[in-house]
Amino acid sequence: MKLKSLPPLLPLMGAAFLCFSRIEAPTYTISDTVEDFQLVNVVNGQTVSLSDYANARGVVIVFTCLHCPYAQLYDDRLIQLHKEYAPQGFPVLAINPTSPRLFPEDSFENMREHARRKKYPFPYLQDDTQKIALRFGAKRTPHVFLLDKNRVVRYIGSIDDNPENARAVSKHFLRDAIQALLRGERPYPETAQAIGCPIRIDKQLQDSTKRR
């Protein structure tokens, strides 16, 4: 009885499989190699590719945004970090994964205004389809993914352990991870959690881009 009812179900199961397989690939974890991607830098309207950084010793990818107070607390620290580590081969690449439909304050114009006012020394990329955030598995802002020169993920997590006060930080997670890579070592810890704002996935947007 059970076997007989199975064949009519097979096409359905196939269809279900196809549907599910269209959903995104697994997200990056430690030791995964990041695929190349392109996004527009709001500061000058130019496209930036991860492969542009082929000669760097690594890349500090930070998912950040304007509407999250936690992310804003780290703005100056990111600028400082870039100024210190870009010359050593570890530039910062800031990505805003916010859907402006959900948070209008994170519009292209506001991002550009903010980046110019703060004189961001690094590109500020808009991931308005949220595809890159989904691919990375970025969950909150700020959320850091530190890549080595082979684009392998070496650290995922927070920047440090004190959002409230930059001068009272006791664990410099990201800084320590970069230092470890500079020494040719594996960072420890490889992940660190922190409180932050969730990256809201705009379901309407995902549905419409899937249909295209």
Added chain:
Amino acid sequence: MRTLYTLTLLSLWLLPGALSAQVFKIYDNFSQLEERIAQAPGSTLLVINFWATYCKPCREELPYFNALHEKYANSDFRVILVSLDFKSELEKKFIPFLRDAALRPEIILLADRYQDEWIPRVKPDWPGTLPLTMLVLGNNRAFREEEFQNFGELEQFVKDFCEKVGQPLPEGSN
């Protein structure tokens, strides 16, 4: 400053009625929250909401927790609002917010800054995003990592959990 703050709290405590809701405890260590949870009798359902005043979706769902607290006031039931606001902004942000929000449930300010250490103790794969709602009944846990859109959604989440652990929620008052 600290004395002044204590006095303010004390005077709020002494004032009856509406203002008494603004009393809150400060936990500098996550273990204090663990102890608070462990202290609750095994038959008491704890609805714990992690939030912060600067988190917009958190602010929007707070009234639902208020309503839940009111509706099941006579049940073996406890709503605890755990704020992750900064201690340095108590006078500037947190206390003024509480003054306006008129929250009825128990309020705790969790100021343990070793977040990478305690976040996994709440839930190993919680990415630290706010809000988070956690239901506790004895050894049972349920989590919701997204805000509730309305009171019904929150109430249903609690009811489903209670049914699952075999201790149905009593009828609340309306």
